[in-house]
Amino acid sequence: MTDTSTDPAPADAASLHTPVIAWFDEHARDLPWRRPEAGAWGVMVSEFMLQQTPVSRVRPVYEQWLARWPRPADLAAEAPGEAVRAWGRLGYPRRALRLHGAAQAITERHGGDVPSDHAQLLSLPGIGEYTAAAVASFAYGQRHAVLDTNVRRVLARAATGIQFPPTATTAVERKLARALLPDDEATAARWAAASMELGALVCTAKNEDCARCPIAARCAWRLAGKPAYAGPARRGQTYAGTDRQVRGRLLAVLREAVAPVPQSALDTVWHEPVQRARALDSLVADGLVEPLENGLYRLPHS
DNA sequence: GATTCGTGGAA
DNA sequence: TTTCCAAGAAT
Structure with missing residues (x-):
């Protein structure tokens, strides 16, 4: 020593x-x-x-x-x-x-x-x-x-x-x-x-x-x-084009709405229908969006 | 243990 | 313009 x-x-x-x-x-x-x-x-x-x-x-x-x-x-x-x-x-x-x-x-x-x-x-x-x-x-x-x-x-x-x-x-x-x-x-x-x-x-x-x-x-x-970080590369988080971005846009519409909104209002936020549907489904699955019987959507009431 | 999950300000 | 990243949790 x-x-x-x-x-x-x-x-x-x-x-x-x-x-x-x-x-x-x-x-x-x-x-x-x-x-x-x-x-x-x-x-x-x-x-x-x-x-x-x-x-x-x-x-x-x-x-x-x-x-x-x-x-x-x-x-x-x-x-x-x-x-x-x-x-x-x-x-x-x-x-x-x-x-x-x-x-x-x-x-x-x-x-x-x-x-x-x-x-x-x-x-x-x-x-x-x-x-x-x-x-x-x-x-x-x-x-x-x-x-x-x-x-x-x-x-x-x-x-x-x-x-x-x-x-x-x-x-x-x-x-x-x-x-x-x-x-x-x-x-x-x-x-x-x-x-x-x-x-x-x-x-x-x-x-x-x-x-x-x-x-x-x-x-x-x-x-x-102050040696530079030597570990594995910390991969950056891409956001544009992800489901997260689509979810964010969908939820933004519902946050601003004072009444339940029709599917058509949600369809305007994203052009690609498959990803759009997947994002909406995931929001419903997470309990962040509540689908109503009449085809309208809103933030969850219970 | 690796992925997914929003948003926006600063470098 | 792109990249980084900001008091994490759940799966």
Whole structure:
């Protein structure tokens, strides 16, 4: 072993927490779902909306939702189609359906309060590994490894020394995240939010700003000379011409409509009849569109 | 484990 | 203009 006593310390757990949390105290964005009045329901709604959708687009829709449905029971009492309509253009509208379903489950099984138990959260529709940990940590201050794309990138760089984490979360990443979790519950929750914010604002996927990073001196990736990503090519997602685009156009028509629309109104959104029919069928299968007996279509009423 | 599922802003 | 990618989940 060579003498590395003059080199910066490697990124062990304790040396990361303090500077990252201190940075967070100074630079955290004032987001509505971080305010105390948001409550667990506000945190949960924001987490659904933030799944693959940027903060800037979520913010206005979030405000509308919380004003209209301040508690889970308020949303649960609505037709699911109203959730889909209010989802607007956030994308991935199945999230709206799942959030509505989660609100119903909370109303029926949890007395109308967002559960604090991780396993109970995980059992709700639309809540997976990340969101369950996020709600438990952000809303209830619990100690969980919150592994979103930001945290995974921060850990990949600071601790592992690679530019990007693997495509899907691995067991190795989970183990690392747990090992780096502060022992104290409140500190762990703070660390989760802080490390995520660092990835969102400074340690970004493109154009990372190491000059503003509180742990740049201990970052394994930077110390290694920031080697380029060596893993498999991350194939870009084409969109034009896909079923997803057709589904999006079909649903846009139904969101704007105040009454059920005829087939002919849906036919105008796409020229190719086979793909058009396949997309509509898939929307019906997903429960996002409700076909009526008279050949009309609408957002789901039940 | 690989695919599918929207949308729009920025580089 | 094209490409990247943004607090993932479900299958």
